[in-house]
Amino acid sequence: MVFNIVLYGLAGSLLAVSLAKDKKKSKMALKKAWKAFENILPQFLAILLLIGLMLAVLTPQAISSVIGHESGWAGMLLAAGIGSVTLIPGFVAFPLAAALLSNGAGIAQIAVFISTLMMVGVVTLPVEMKYFGKRAALTRNALALVMATVVALIMGVILR
Amino acid sequence: MKQDNSNSLEQNKPSRQIDSAKPPMPGAGKKKQSLLRRYAMFLILAVVYVIVMIAAPDIGVKAIGLTWDNILEMLLILPPVFVLLGLLDVWVPREVMIRLTGPGSGLKGIIIALMLGSLAAGPLYAAFPVAGIMLKKGTKISNIMIFVGAWSTTKIPLLLFEASSLGSSFMLLRFALNIPVIFLMAWLVEKSLSAEDIKAVYKQAEAEVS
Numbered sequence: 001m002v003f004n005i006v007l008y009g010l011a012g013s014l015l016a017v018s019l020a021k022d023k024k025k026s027k028m029a030l031k032k033a034w035k036a037f038e039n040i041l042p043q044f045l046a047i048l049l050l051i052g053l054m055l056a057v058l059t060p061q062a063i064s065s066v067i068g069h070e071s072g073w074a075g076m077l078l079a080a081g082i083g084s085v086t087l088i089p090g091f092v093a094f095p096l097a098a099a100l101l102s103n104g105a106g107i108a109q110i111a112v113f114i115s116t117l118m119m120v121g122v123v124t125l126p127v128e129m130k131y132f133g134k135r136a137a138l139t140r141n142a143l144a145l146v147m148a149t150v151v152a153l154i155m156g157v158i159l160r
Numbered sequence: 161m162k163q164d165n166s167n168s169l170e171q172n173k174p175s176r177q178i179d180s181a182k183p184p185m186p187g188a189g190k191k192k193q194s195l196l197r198r199y200a201m202f203l204i205l206a207v208v209y210v211i212v213m214i215a216a217p218d219i220g221v222k223a224i225g226l227t228w229d230n231i232l233e234m235l236l237i238l239p240p241v242f243v244l245l246g247l248l249d250v251w252v253p254r255e256v257m258i259r260l261t262g263p264g265s266g267l268k269g270i271i272i273a274l275m276l277g278s279l280a281a282g283p284l285y286a287a288f289p290v291a292g293i294m295l296k297k298g299t300k301i302s303n304i305m306i307f308v309g310a311w312s313t314t315k316i317p318l319l320l321f322e323a324s325s326l327g328s329s330f331m332l333l334r335f336a337l338n339i340p341v342i343f344l345m346a347w348l349v350e351k352s353l354s355a356e357d358i359k360a361v362y363k364q365a366e367a368e369v370s
Binding site: 002003004007008010011012014015018025026028029030031032033034036037039040042043044045046047048049050051052053055056057087089090091094095097098101107110111114115118119121124126127128130131132133135136139140143144147150151154155158159 | 198199201202205206208209212219220222223224225226227228230231233234236237238239240241242243244245246247249250251281283284285288289291292293295301304305308309312313315317318321322325326329330333334337338341344345348349352353357360361364365368369
């Protein structure tokens with residue numbers, strides 16, 4: 001919340017400086033901002049609908065039943081899969097992960113879930129491809145999946 | 161709401177078509193898409209929602225609630241992000257961006273990309289339009305990947321929250337492991353792309369953001 005205020009403060013004050021310096025340029029900046037937003041809005045809305053549906057199905061209970069107690073490698077894979085496909089905001093994901101941990105999920109499973117959640121975005125791939133192209137976007141996501149797994153395995157060993 | 165969008169879209173079209181008339185770039189075809197085509201995925205999902213509402217009302221209601229929360233979050237975070245993006249586009253000349261983060265920017269470019277990403281707010285999908293502007297201004301691919309990597313995993317406000325819910329040892333270890341991973345990924349992505357691939361990325365960003 002504090003961060004949102006900082007973000008608005010920053011955008012607001014920079015816009016004020018911009019307005020003071022050059023009205024026409026500022027107007028152009030706002031126009032560009034709107035155009036960029038309008039351009040990507042359909043994808044954003046689709047993503048949000050998809051996320052809503054997924055989160056409604058994948059309740060904490062459902063997630064914990066598959067990556068919970070002694071789920072081992074299968075659990076790792078499932079955790080990576082769920083983390084890659086879903087897009088849960090951090091302020092929901094961390095408490096969820098904490099709850100899963102206290103319910104007996106393994107550290108490595110939780111770490112891979114958190115890491116893939118953050119780095120891999122299957123749902124957002126269309127948006128990513130729109131800006132980076134297919135090749136770069138797919139490469140980034142594939143690498144992120146591998147790296148997230150490696151990081152999680154190391155964390156699982158160290159934090160055990 | 162949608163009516164407004166269609167109007168502004170029509171106005172945007174002529175200027176965009178000048179760009180897309182030149183080379184056959186991957187993003188070019190999308191510019192001519194009708195409103196219906198652009199919102200096709202959204203409409204399909206809306207139909208899915210209707211079906212879910214009929215078949216499993218409890219899940220449907222929950223999904224709509226969750227979507228609504230996310231839309232509110234999006235509407236809260238995105239305006240300042242896009243205003244900053246617009247200001248960046250107008251005020252920071254290409255030469256400056258290239259000098260700071262382009263080829264040959266070295267450590268300085270890496271640090272700037274890392275800082276920009278870490279200080280960011282909002283979900284990862286909000287990072288892509290910003291990255292698009294940076295690409296358009298001549299930022300190096302590896303620095304773009306560092307920016308996206310930092311935005312996804314080392315956002316400072318999120319780290320604090322992570323420490324409070326999962327413990328600081330979890331957060332610190334993940335952070336320490338992820339920093340080299342971000343660099344490694346950036347390097348690998350850049351290495352894996354051919355000169356033509358990279359050219360295509362810049363063209364695509366140019367077509368998408370202009």
